Amino acid sequence: MGELSTSIQYLSGVGPKRAELLRRELGIETLSDLIHLYPFRYIDRSGITRIAEVAPDLAYVQLQARVVSRTLYGPGSSIVSQETDPIHFNASKRLSVIVEDDSGRMEMVFFKGIKWNYQRLVPGATFLFFGKPQAFGNRLNIVHPEVDVPQSGTLSQGTLTGVYPSTEKLKTGGITGKVMCKLQAAALNLCLPEIQETLPEYILRDRGLVSLQYALKNIHFPGDSYTLQKATYRLKFEELFFLQLSLLKQKYVRSRGERGILMPKVGPDFHACYNALPYALTGAQQRVIKEIRADLVSGHQMNRLLQGDVGSGKTMVAVLSCLIAIGNGFQTCIMAPTEVLAQQHYANIQKYLKPTSVRCALLTGSTTQKERRDIHAGLVDGSIGIIVGTHALLEDNVVFRNLGLAVIDEQHRFGVDQRARLWAKGPETGRVLPPETVAARGLVNGGTASAVQRRDERSEVSGSSDSSGRDRIPPHVLVMTATPIPRTLAMTLYGDLDVSVIDEMPPGRKPVQTMCIGQNRRNAMYRFMRDEIARGRQVFVVFPLIFESEKMDLQNLEQGYEEIVKAFPLPDYKVAIVHGQQTNEEKSFNMSAFAAGRAHILVSTTVIEVGVDVPNASVMVIESAQRFGLSQLHQLRGRVGRGAEKSYCILVKDAKTSKEAQQRLDLMCSTEDGFEIAEQDMKMRGPGDLEGTQQSGLPISLNIASLARDGQLLTEARIYAERILEADPSLEAPQNQALVRELRKEKYEIKDYSKIS
Numbered sequence: 001m002g003e004l005s006t007s008i009q010y011l012s013g014v015g016p017k018r019a020e021l022l023r024r025e026l027g028i029e030t031l032s033d034l035i036h037l038y039p040f041r042y043i044d045r046s047g048i049t050r051i052a053e054v055a056p057d058l059a060y061v062q063l064q065a066r067v068v069s070r071t072l073y074g075p076g077s078s079i080v081s082q083e084t085d086p087i088h089f090n091a092s093k094r095l096s097v098i099v100e101d102d103s104g105r106m107e108m109v110f111f112k113g114i115k116w117n118y119q120r121l122v123p124g125a126t127f128l129f130f131g132k133p134q135a136f137g138n139r140l141n142i143v144h145p146e147v148d149v150p151q152s153g154t155l156s157q158g159t160l161t162g163v164y165p166s167t168e169k170l171k172t173g174g175i176t177g178k179v180m181c182k183l184q185a186a187a188l189n190l191c192l193p194e195i196q197e198t199l200p201e202y203i204l205r206d207r208g209l210v211s212l213q214y215a216l217k218n219i220h221f222p223g224d225s226y227t228l229q230k231a232t233y234r235l236k237f238e239e240l241f242f243l244q245l246s247l248l249k250q251k252y253v254r255s256r257g258e259r260g261i262l263m264p265k266v267g268p269d270f271h272a273c274y275n276a277l278p279y280a281l282t283g284a285q286q287r288v289i290k291e292i293r294a295d296l297v298s299g300h301q302m303n304r305l306l307q308g309d310v311g312s313g314k315t316m317v318a319v320l321s322c323l324i325a326i327g328n329g330f331q332t333c334i335m336a337p338t339e340v341l342a343q344q345h346y347a348n349i350q351k352y353l354k355p356t357s358v359r360c361a362l363l364t365g366s367t368t369q370k371e372r373r374d375i376h377a378g379l380v381d382g383s384i385g386i387i388v389g390t391h392a393l394l395e396d397n398v399v400f401r402n403l404g405l406a407v408i409d410e411q412h413r414f415g416v417d418q419r420a421r422l423w424a425k426g427p428e429t430g431r432v433l434p435p436e437t438v439a440a441r442g443l444v445n446g447g448t449a450s451a452v453q454r455r456d457e458r459s460e461v462s463g464s465s466d467s468s469g470r471d472r473i474p475p476h477v478l479v480m481t482a483t484p485i486p487r488t489l490a491m492t493l494y495g496d497l498d499v500s501v502i503d504e505m506p507p508g509r510k511p512v513q514t515m516c517i518g519q520n521r522r523n524a525m526y527r528f529m530r531d532e533i534a535r536g537r538q539v540f541v542v543f544p545l546i547f548e549s550e551k552m553d554l555q556n557l558e559q560g561y562e563e564i565v566k567a568f569p570l571p572d573y574k575v576a577i578v579h580g581q582q583t584n585e586e587k588s589f590n591m592s593a594f595a596a597g598r599a600h601i602l603v604s605t606t607v608i609e610v611g612v613d614v615p616n617a618s619v620m621v622i623e624s625a626q627r628f629g630l631s632q633l634h635q636l637r638g639r640v641g642r643g644a645e646k647s648y649c650i651l652v653k654d655a656k657t658s659k660e661a662q663q664r665l666d667l668m669c670s671t672e673d674g675f676e677i678a679e680q681d682m683k684m685r686g687p688g689d690l691e692g693t694q695q696s697g698l699p700i701s702l703n704i705a706s707l708a709r710d711g712q713l714l715t716e717a718r719i720y721a722e723r724i725l726e727a728d729p730s731l732e733a734p735q736n737q738a739l740v741r742e743l744r745k746e747k748y749e750i751k752d753y754s755k756i757s
């Protein structure tokens with residue numbers, strides 16, 4: 001017994017050195033960890049493409065080919081070493097390897113791992129190359145192919161051999177693909193008898209799922225593609241099921257148990273602001289405010305995600321929500337991911353607050369010490385009703401008298417830990433709303449004891465404690481995001497949140513006309529920009545981050561800037577530039593020059609991606625648009641079309657634009673619907689990338705299921721999880737104990753997530 005938890009070191013063929021390598025490179029410590037490392041792909045030995053049949057835009061191909069020659073290139077494609085020359089790895093930027101089979105020749109390219117690949121890819125030797133072919137000029141190549149040694153006589157009886165995640169260090173340390181297969185076989189032999197079924201019998205029957213033992217064996221060593229499919233389906237279902245069970249359980253527990261600050265009133269400031277609005281709220285805005293109101297009087301903590309496309313009017317909803325909290329005698333905060341955004345929010349919110357008596361302040365990294373002291377005092381004495389800021393709000397010395405509502409804008413930029421810190425700033429139990437504050441502001445007429453509904457039962461979600469250990473009541477939390485998240489992804493990431501959607505744009509919004517052009521029409525584009533500027537409009541020009549080093553990206557941007565300045569010279573035109581290497585002051589200075597209309601054109605990297613509002617800007621030019629992801633393009637496009645004027649988005653593509661990139665650009669030209677774009681984006685790229693771009697905020701990691709491809713399965717698994725929890729919300733029934741055991745595993749732990757986001 002206990003093989004599963006045995007250290008990997010004791011598996012035959014491992015030992016202390018390789019154990020350390022496995023731990024460092026793959027996080028594998030026990031046999032259980034090992035057998036849960038699944039192949040990410042299978043080599044079908046019948047599936048080898050001949051080089052003559054390789055075409056660009058073919059999906060991934062596997063070639064079996066012999067190395068012909070190797071060439072090392074330095075910067076600017078200068079040849080550093082060829083086969084017979086002395087080798088200079090340090091001066092090399094690129095390794096080109098020509099390979100051949102009996103049908104033709106082709107190039108493999110490496111920018112990384114140059115030395116290692118050079119040394120193993122010796123002329124005459126045969127390898128399996130796996131990767132995505134692409135056209136480069138009139139040649140075809142594969143950049144960074146996976147390279148395997150063709151295996152004779154594998155462990156699998158079938159035709160499919162698993163390929164495991166690996167690293168250069170693992171391979172040089174002797175843990176090749178072949179060795180990994182051997183280790184898996186040995187570990188499975190020891191562990192399989194110990195594996196217990198995790199899913200209830202009736203679900204297995206209902207869904208026609210294979211047993212866990214069978215699935216584990218076949219995910220590693222499938223007999224054929226049918227058994228592999230059965231195994232994969234079962235493991236994916238299990239993963240998605242437990243994930244949903246975990247998320248939903250937290251939601252059930254919270255909605256039953258978590259104390260929430262009661263906010264029964266609306267208050268005069270809300271009405272003052274509302275009545276002075278220059279426009280009517282959209283139906284969607286009204287509905288969302290009602291949903292939020294209902295949360296605030298429920299006695300439970302609100303954890304609501306507000307999704308709304310760029311420009312749908314989320315800020316207004318946030319401000320009105322804050323005013324309700326203030327109307328009940330509480331303070332509020334609005335956190336933005338960047339300084340520029342915080343400033344912009346602050347400026348907008350102050351406008352909305354004019355008709356009210358609410359004091360609003362801005363706290364960011366560049367707030368001076370003196371201002372800071374004033375703000376800290378105003379937060380402690382309760383005189384500041386809304387504090388707008390960046391991460392600076394999370395610092396320990398920011399103490400509220402009674403924080404009742406936290407609004408987090410563009411949540412995916414906030415890490416989980418940061419959310420938890422905000423959580424701990426809620427009011428202390430028993431110290432909420434001292435009567436004198438309330439009376440002085442004339443906001444509450446009843447007793448204040450009811451302001452917090454006490455928990456009448458012990459719940460698993462406990463209140464948070466601050467550093468001094470005092471019990472804290474969590475503020476209500478409203479998370480706003482303009483990134484339209486596909487339904488399946490939202491269901492997973494926010495399975496425990498309530499979701500409101502603003503699915504209606506304010507009236508009078510004109511569609512943004514989007515077009516995609518090649519470099520040959522650059523001059524025509526400049527003419528068009530001049531026309532728009534002559535009409536008093538402004539233009540954004542955005543450059544992508546292309547290179548791995550910030551320095552080179554900056555060069556790229558500066559070249560672009562110079563070109564724009566040449567085409568738009570002083571004194572007629574003023575061009576501002578904003579990028580990530582500037583100090584906060586420089587950024588703000590340049591941004592505000594553009595926002596105030598002192599510059600006609602703003603050249604920037606994607607720092608302007610989120611939230612920035614310059615209604616007078618009517619043209620968004622995106623350079624090298626093929627390099628951007630869809631959701632990023634959509635965010636950028638959302639920067640225009642905010643004013644009364646017709647707006648344009650011009651996607652400038654380079655000559656080397658792949659078919660996939662062209663598809664993205666075509667989609668951008670055909671729709672402005674953020675949700676449709678998000679769905680398509682996930683389908684085209686796979687959520688791996690989507691997750692990759694949001695690393696900081698992701699509370700989960702999936703081992704085998706894919707959010708893009710397995711949306712249907714996710715929905716099905718969720719239904720089972722819901723049914724089980726409806727009957728037994730805290731999973732106490734004897735028949736559910738196996739589920740509880742499984743849920744305790746680390747992989748289903750969602751760190752503090754339900755608490756704050």
Ligand code: ADP
Nearest residue numbers: 279280281282309310311312313314315316506
């Ligand atoms: P978001 O944050 O969702 O991208 P904003 O809150 O910045 O959008 O709103 C975009 C613009 O629309 C702002 O200039 C705002 O004043 C305006 N706006 C918001 N709600 C309405 C409405 N109901 N009618 C007209 N304009 C509105």
Ligand code: MG
Nearest residue numbers: 311314315611
């Ligand atoms: Mg906004």
